[in-house]
Amino acid sequence: MIKTQNVTFSYSATQKFHFPDIDCANGQTLLITGNSGTGKTTLLHLLGGLLQPESGEILINNQNIQALSTSKQDAFRGQSVGMILQKSFFIEPLSVLDNVVLASWIAKKSKVQEKALNILDNLGLKDHVHKLPSQLSIGQQQRVNIARALINNPSVILADEPTSSLDDENALIVARLLSDLAKEYQSSLIIVTHDQRLKTLFNHQITLV
Numbered sequence: 001m002i003k004t005q006n007v008t009f010s011y012s013a014t015q016k017f018h019f020p021d022i023d024c025a026n027g028q029t030l031l032i033t034g035n036s037g038t039g040k041t042t043l044l045h046l047l048g049g050l051l052q053p054e055s056g057e058i059l060i061n062n063q064n065i066q067a068l069s070t071s072k073q074d075a076f077r078g079q080s081v082g083m084i085l086q087k088s089f090f091i092e093p094l095s096v097l098d099n100v101v102l103a104s105w106i107a108k109k110s111k112v113q114e115k116a117l118n119i120l121d122n123l124g125l126k127d128h129v130h131k132l133p134s135q136l137s138i139g140q141q142q143r144v145n146i147a148r149a150l151i152n153n154p155s156v157i158l159a160d161e162p163t164s165s166l167d168d169e170n171a172l173i174v175a176r177l178l179s180d181l182a183k184e185y186q187s188s189l190i191i192v193t194h195d196q197r198l199k200t201l202f203n204h205q206i207t208l209v
């Protein structure tokens with residue numbers, strides 16, 4: 001689960017964000033919407049530890065992240081948070097499979113080839129595991145991104161606009177897949193998006209203004 005209380009953040013003295021509190025249980029999906037510039041990506045980066053809040057608390061599995069030292073925060077997040085960023089960043093000379101295995105090596109110092117193959121298979125990428133990421137379509141690359149975020153069984157999955165570059169059919173497939181996987185893995189899934197197509201799919205929503 002992930003919860004926040006009174007989280008604030010500023011990039012400058014003239015622009016202060018005061019975010020609504022979040023409460024997302026295991027297996028649940030929370031959709032965060034809002035117009036451009038309302039702070040969706042900023043909030044996701046705060047939840048993922050890429051930014052530090054000015055004040056307030058972020059609790060993952062009841063652990064207050066800010067109470068940990070910086071190195072412990074990094075280790076904790078590496079093991080308990082999976083991030084799916086808007087743009088896919090792969091190690092281009094490595095195969096799809098090796099890109100996913102590498103994510104487990106970085107976070108846990110273990111190489112989990114079988115598990116990576118299973119997840120990629122679940123995501124319909126069985127025939128593509130030995131290809132280079134650049135040989136896949138954008139929708140397929142997005143699914144590799146998802147596999148990489150899931151390889152360490154994260155308690156929390158954070159997805160930034162995971163469907164905005166996809167056509168209607170693939171957008172719905174990816175959104176449903178993410179939500180189904182969150183249920184299966186009992187992870188909390190947070191999706192930030194301005195993709196109106198997702199609004200009808202999820203009951204649990206917050207709109208930033």
Ligand SMILES: Nc1ncnc2c1ncn2[C@@H]1O[C@H](COP(=O)(O)OP(=O)(O)OP(=O)(O)O)[C@@H](O)[C@H]1O
Nearest residue numbers: 011012015034035036037038039040041042043194
């Ligand atoms: N690194 C930064 N330095 C200064 N200001 C920033 C930085 N990143 C974002 N901002 C500002 O913070 C505000 C919120 O940006 P953010 O990217 O979180 O919004 P968003 O809701 O995700 O927007 P979009 O839907 O367009 O991606 C914007 O006004 C933006 O210009």
